[in-house]
Amino acid sequence: MLIRFLEQVKRALSIYQANPPIDSLVLYKIRPARVVSIGEKIEIELDGGHSKRVRAKDVELLHPGPLRSLSELAPQQGELTEAWELLEGSETTLKDLAELAFNAFTPATAWAAWQLVAEGLTFTGRPQAIQARTRELVEREQAERAARDAAERDWKAFLERMAAACPAPEDTHRLGEVERLALGQSEHSRILEALGHQQTPGNAHRTLVQVGYWERNHNPYPVRCGAPTQDPDLPVPELPEEDRIDLTHLSAYAIDDEGNQDPDDALSLDGERLWVHVADVAALIDPDSDLEREARARGANLYLPERIVNMLPSAVTDRLGLGLQPVSPALSFGFRCGDAGEIEAIEVCRSWVRVERLSYDVVETQLDTAPFAALRTIANRFRDRRSAQGATSLELPEVSVRVVDGQVVIRPLPRLKSRAMVMDAMLMAGEAAARFCLDQGIPIPFATQPPPENGDEATDLAAMYARRRCFKPTRLSVEPESHAGLGLPLYTRATSPLRRYSDLLVHQQIRAWLGGREPRSAQRIMECSGEADTASIAIRRGERLSNQHWKLLFLRDNPNWKGEGIVVGREDRKVILLLPELAMEARVRVRDEVELNQRLRLAVGEIDVAELTASFRILG
Template sequence: MSIHQATPPVDSLVLYKVRPARVVSVGEKIEIELDGGQSKRVRPKDIELLHPGPLRNLGELVPQEGELTEAWELLEGAETNLKDLTELAFDDFTPATAWAAWQLVAEGLNFSGTPQAIQARTREVVEREQAERAAKEAAERDWQAFLDRMAKAKPGPEDVGRLGEIERLALSRSEHSRILEALGYQQTPESAHRALVKVGHWQARFNPHPLRCGILMEDPALEVPALSDEQRLDLTHLTAYAIDDEGSCDPDDAIALEEGRLWVHVADVAAVVAPESPLEAEARARGANLYLPEGIINMLPADVTERLGLGLQDVSPALSFSLRIDADGALTDIELHRTWVRVERMTYTQAEERLVAGDPVLSEMASLCGRFQARRRANGASRLDLPEVSVRVEAEGVRIRPLPRLSSRELVTDAMLMAGEAAARLCVDNAIPIPFATQVAPDKAEGATDLASMYARRRCFKPTKLSMTPDLHASLGLPLYTRATSPLRRYSDLLVHQQLCAWLAGAPLMDEQAVLSRVGEADAASVAIRRGERLSNQHWKLVFLRENPGWKGEGVVVGLDERKAVVLLPELAMEARVRPRDEAALNQRLRLAVSDVDLPDLSASFRVLGEAV
C-alpha cells in the first residue's frame, strides 16, 4: 500500500527538511511539532509523509533493531519505497520503524532517493562509497591532529608540506590559508609570518621581505663571453683610485688626475653584455643589484664583477670620461674613451686620512670637485645631512655602523655626478637616445640647516624619474644628468654604456622606443629591489633592537603629530613615533629606550626617559 497522500493526516509522521515531525493540525497551512516541542506552520510542499500514524509523541521514535544488511542484499540494484523497505528490514511498519528505515536511506550509503522511490545501491557503489568515507574520516582525523600540533607549536616533519600553504601567504604569493583560518589568525602576510615563527618553521630573525617583493635570491648562472679585442687608450701610467665603503666588493668606478684633467673610469660592462644578449635580458629583468644586510644578489653573474670590477685585476678595461672644470664649476673639454686602467682600491676612511694629510692628488681632485659642488649649490642643489648607517649581518650579530659625513665621500659623489652630467651632454650633443634622470623642483624652496628642516625638506622632493627628454634634476642642481657610473649594479647605467659604446664604434644605436621599452621593464624590477632593500634594512635594525633589549639612545624630534612626536634615531638612521612626557619642540633631543619590537609588523615602540643633556 502506498504511503503517499496529498495531505498528511493528523498524528502522521512527516519529514521536515531532515528532521522528523508530527502533524498537529491540517488547514490552509499544516501545523507540525518538531523534536523539542517546537511548533511550526508550513506549506504541504514543505513536508513529506513517512508514516500515516498514529504518532502521539515524537518520543516514540526510539532506535530499532532489524535486518538492515539483509534487506539491502535482497534489494541490491532494485527500487522500492519506504513502506516496503521498512517491512522487509523490521517486519513491521510503525512510525518508529519507518523513521529508522528512513535514517538508513538518509545516511546515503546502501540506499538513496525519496520515500516513494528508494534505490538500493549496488555492492560496487557501496564499497566505493565506504572507501571514500573511510578516507575522508582518516583525512579529517589527520587534519585535526595537525591543527592540534600547530596549536601546541609542535609541528612534525610530516607537516612541512602543509606549512608551505602558510609560507605562500607569508610571502604574498596567495591571499588565503585554510590553516590560519582554522587557527584563528588573520589572513595577512604578517600573521602568517608570526605563525611560522611561533611553530619554529621560520627562524625568529628570518627576513621574508625580498621574497615577498618577488625578487630572485640567487645570482644569474649565465656564461660570460670573453672581452672583445678592440683598441683601447692605455692609461695604466696614471694611478686611479676606487674609493668605496668598507666591505664593498663590486667597485665599478674610479677617479684619476692628469695635469688638471679629471678622469672618471667606469667598469666597461658593455664590452661583455651586448644588447639582445641573454646577459642583457637577465640584467633588464632584475633591474639592479639587491643589497641586503645579509649580502648581495647580483643582476649579472659574479664572474662579470670579478673580471671587470676596477681594481680586482691588475689591469682593468674601462669606459672613461675625461673632463676639465672651469673656475665657475662648469664642465669643459669632455672626452670619452675605452681604456686600460690600473686601479688602487681604498675605503672612504683611508681616503679621508690621506686628504687630511695633504695628499697632493686627492687634494687637487677635491679642489676641482669643490668648484663643481659650488656650482650645483648655486643652482639649488640640496644638502641634506640626514643620518645614514651601514647594516650588516655578521656571525656575531647585526652590526649597525653610522656613516659619517666625510670629505672623501663628497669628493667621490661629485666626481660621479660630473661623469653623469658629461655623459648626458655627450648624448644630447650627438643625438644618442638614453634615459635621463630628472627631478622637478619642489614647490617650497626653504633652506634646510637643522635635522627637522632637512627631514621636512626631503619630503618636498618628488622621486627621480627616467625620461627620454633631458631636463632639470632639482636636488642635484644639474640642468641635465644621467646615471652612468654603476653599470655593474644598475641596468639603466648599463643601457647608457651600451649606447655610448655603439656611438664610439660607429655602430647602429637603439632607437628611442627600444630604449624606452627597456627602461620601463627594468624600472619596474628596480621598484621591487628598492622596496626589498628598504624593508630588509628595517627588519635587521629591528632584529638588532630585539637582540639588544636594553638599548638606549637619543632621538631628535623632527615632526609633531597630534599627541606624538616623530623622532629620528641618528644611531640607527631610523624613524619612530613617541609620546613625550611634556610638549615637545622641533630638534629637541630625547633620551629613549626600546619598549617592544614586532618583527612581522616591522615596528618598534620606544619610551621617553627624558630630555637629552
C-alpha cells in the same frame, strides 16, 4: 501481481501524504514528527515536546500510526546488510524495506529504515520510491567516505599540532598555504581562519615563525615585493678583441666602503685632467642579449643586510670589477674642471687601467697628500659651482646595516670628506657623459629632477627632513633637462654599470658610437629605461623594508637599548623623531610641548617584527 500490489501501496501512501492522519509519523525537513491535529494547517510535535503548525506539503508521511509519542522511536536491531543485498539495484518502498530489514512495519521500524535511506550509502530516494544502490556504487562511496573521514581526522590533528606550535615534517606542504599569504601571493588562508587568526601577511609571518617553518629572523620582504632572490644563471661571453688606450701608467684608485664587492669606478689624475674609469660592462653585455634582457628585468642590484643579489652574473664582476684583476678593461671619462667648476675638454675612450682598491677611511687620513689633495681641490670647485646653482645638501642620518654571523650590526656612516670627494667625482663623470652624448647626438636616459616647491635653504635637521619631502623623484628622460637636487644643468648616471641598468644603457650607447655602430633610437632608450625603472621599484622597496626588518630585529635582541631622538615634525598629539643612531623614523606621543630639533632620550617599547612596527617611550 507484485507490480500491481506496489502500485496500490503507492496510491495509498499518496492519499496518506496528502492528508496524513492524526498520530501518524511524518518527516519534517530531516526530523521525525507526530501529527497532533489537522486543520487549515497541520499541527505537529517535534523532539522535546515542541509543537509547530506547518503546511501539508512541508511534511512527508513515513507511517500512518498510531504513534503516541516520539519516544517510541527507539533504535532497532535488524538485518540491514542482508536487506540491501537482496534489494541491490532495484526499487522498493519504505514499508517493504522496514519489513525486510526488521520483520515489521511500525513507526519505530519505519524511522529506522528511513535513517538508513537518509544515510545515503546503501539506499537513496523518498519514502514512496527508494533505490537500493549497486555494490559498485556502495563500495566507491565507502571508500570516499573513509577518505573524507581520514582527511578530517588528519586536519584536526594538524590544527592541534599548529595550536601547540609543534608541526610534523608532513605538515610542510600545508604550511605553503600560509607562506603564500605571508609573501603577499594570496589573500586567504584556511589554516589561519581555522586557528582563529585574521588572514593578514603579518599574522601569517608570525605563525610561520612560531611553528618553526621560518627561522626567527627570516626576511620575507624581497619575495613579498617581487624582487629577485638569486643571481642570474647565464653564460658570460669572453671579452672581445678591440683597441684600447693604455692608461696603466696612471695611478688609479677605486675608493669605496670597506668590504665593497662590486668596485665599478676609480679615479686617476693626469696633470689637470681628471679621469674617472668605469668598469667596461657593456663590452660583455650586448644590447638585447639574454644578459641585457635579464639586467633590464631586474633594474639594479638588490642590496640586503644579509646578502647581495646581483643584476648580472657574478662572473661579470669577477672579470670586470676594477682592482679585482691586475689590469682591468674600462670605459674612461677624462675631463678638466675649470676654475669656476665647469666641466670641459671631455674625452671618452675604451682603456686598460691598473687599479688599487682603498677604503674611505684610509683615504680620509691621506687627504692632505698627493694625489688626494689635488683631487679634493677639483671636487671642491665643482661642489661650489653646484651649490651656486641650487644644489641641495641634506645631511640626514645614514647607517650601514649588515648581518654578520647571524648578528645585526648597525654602524652610523660618518660624514667623511673622502666620501664627498668621490661623490663629486662621480657627478662630474655623470655630467661629462651627458654633455658628450648631447654633443655627439647619442640618445641616452638623462637623469632629471624639477626644482622643489619650497626653495628655502635647510640648515637644521627638521628643515632638511621637511625639505626632502618637497623634492619629486628623479626621472629618466631622453630630453636633456636639469637636475635641481644636484644643481646640474645636465646629468646622467654612468658610473655604476655593474649594479644599475640605466648606467649600463648609457655605456652601450657610448660604445656603439665609439665602434662606429648605430646606437639605439631615443624611443627604444625610453622603452628600455621604463622597463628597468619599473623593475627597480621592487628592488628599492625590498631594500627599504629589509633594512627596517633587520633594524627591528636588532631592537628586539637589544630590549634595553636607549638612544636619542631628534624632533623633526609634529602629527596631531605625536611628534616625529629621527633616531640618528639607527637612521630610523618614529612617532611618539608627548604630553609636554616640544620644539623642532629638540633632543629626547628614548627607550624601546614594543617590537612587532611581523607587522614591521616599533614603539618607543620618552625617558625623563
